[in-house]
Amino acid sequence: MRKVTGNPVGTVKRGEALRTLFLSWALLTTLGGCAVAPGSYMGVDAPGEITAQQAGETQPTELVRDGITFRLYPLNGALIAQLAAMTEQSAGTSLPPPRLRSSTYRVRSGDSLRVIVWDRPELNNPGFSSLTTSIVSVGPAANTGQPTAAAAGNLDPLGRVVQADGSIYFPYVGKVMVAGETVEAIRRDLTARLDKYVKNPQLDVSVASYRSQKIYVSGAVKAPGAIALTDTPEAVADAISGAGGYDQDADLASATLERDGHLYPLDLYAFFYKGDLAQNVLLEDGDIIHVPERRLKKVFVLGEVAKPVSQIMPVGPFSLSEAISDAGGLNQVSANASQVYVFRQGPGRTVDVFQLNANSPGMLVLADQFLLRPRDLVFVDAAQVTRFYRVVAQVVPFASSIFLGAQAFK
Incomplete structure (x- = not known):
């Protein structure tokens, strides 16, 4: 007869207790979802937001975390029209570029x-x-x-x-x-x-x-430097052409004209691609035209997409649909199409969050009308079942080691 050492009843009870503890912990973590699941999670229930979106409501839902106020806006046609009107209004209130009349060249020292x-x-x-x-x-x-x-x-x-x-x-x-x-x-x-x-x-x-009067072109142009003013009136287009033209990485919409210590916005995209002659102002001695690069003009697409990317915005408008498409589209297995978010820095310590319900084909059309801005962050949330599978994938190896350890005590 084999001699039994120790307390076999206590060993069995210890193993059962460990298995019970594991099952309880697995249940809690499954219900908790994002507490242990890898990756980011908005933590906002979708049904209420979808209802507000279908009702056309544009009032934000505010959430304060770590001193930062997040304002949630359900994305709909009324909100897109409102944002477009605000953009036009802000462009209209900006300081217009100066316009000068053509004058006869006057000789100065150095000529x-x-x-x-x-x-x-x-x-x-x-x-x-x-x-x-x-x-x-x-x-x-x-x-x-x-x-x-x-x-x-x-x-x-x-x-x-x-x-x-x-x-x-x-x-x-x-x-x-x-x-x-x-x-x-x-x-x-x-x-x-x-x-x-x-x-x-x-x-x-x-x-x-002509040596006495000059203008200067800097930034993303092929030959930055000084250009002499002659008896022929020099405009912005002449200066860009004299500098060899703009580079392919130029941020045309954010160009500036500096004159007498004042900085004026110049939308060269509107001039070159839309024929806005108001941007082609006449230049004076000492004017500085600066064309910045698009290197810092980025948007970020993260979350449940085929290929998360940090991409430079192209020349001209860039919509939410284009950003998601360039990232390979939504992940068909793990993405929650009803919770597509765009995070945008607001005034002070505020962040505007726009939510898109991409389950509706009509909302996909709206996404193509929603224009992104530099440094916007697009985030696609994970589906509930995806978080559950990720929890299980983490728990199973740990649970196996606990179970095998308990078996060793038998």
């Missing part, structure tokens, strides 16, 4: 003037008589976009530079103040002064090189 007196070669710049052609070329390859004159039979490439005090020197006449004057005014002044020494002088004045 180079070409003064020609016909039949008096000794009054012209050195080298004038040796020039043979009559073609004026503009150097498009110059980084500054500054026009340059080539050799010409009636144009001297070596002009007279306007000094810091705004004057030039001309034979017989001496120092002549030209800063702030148009070339026509300078021509009349030189003609009147020279008439005392040369009978009936035939005189011509033009700008050989």
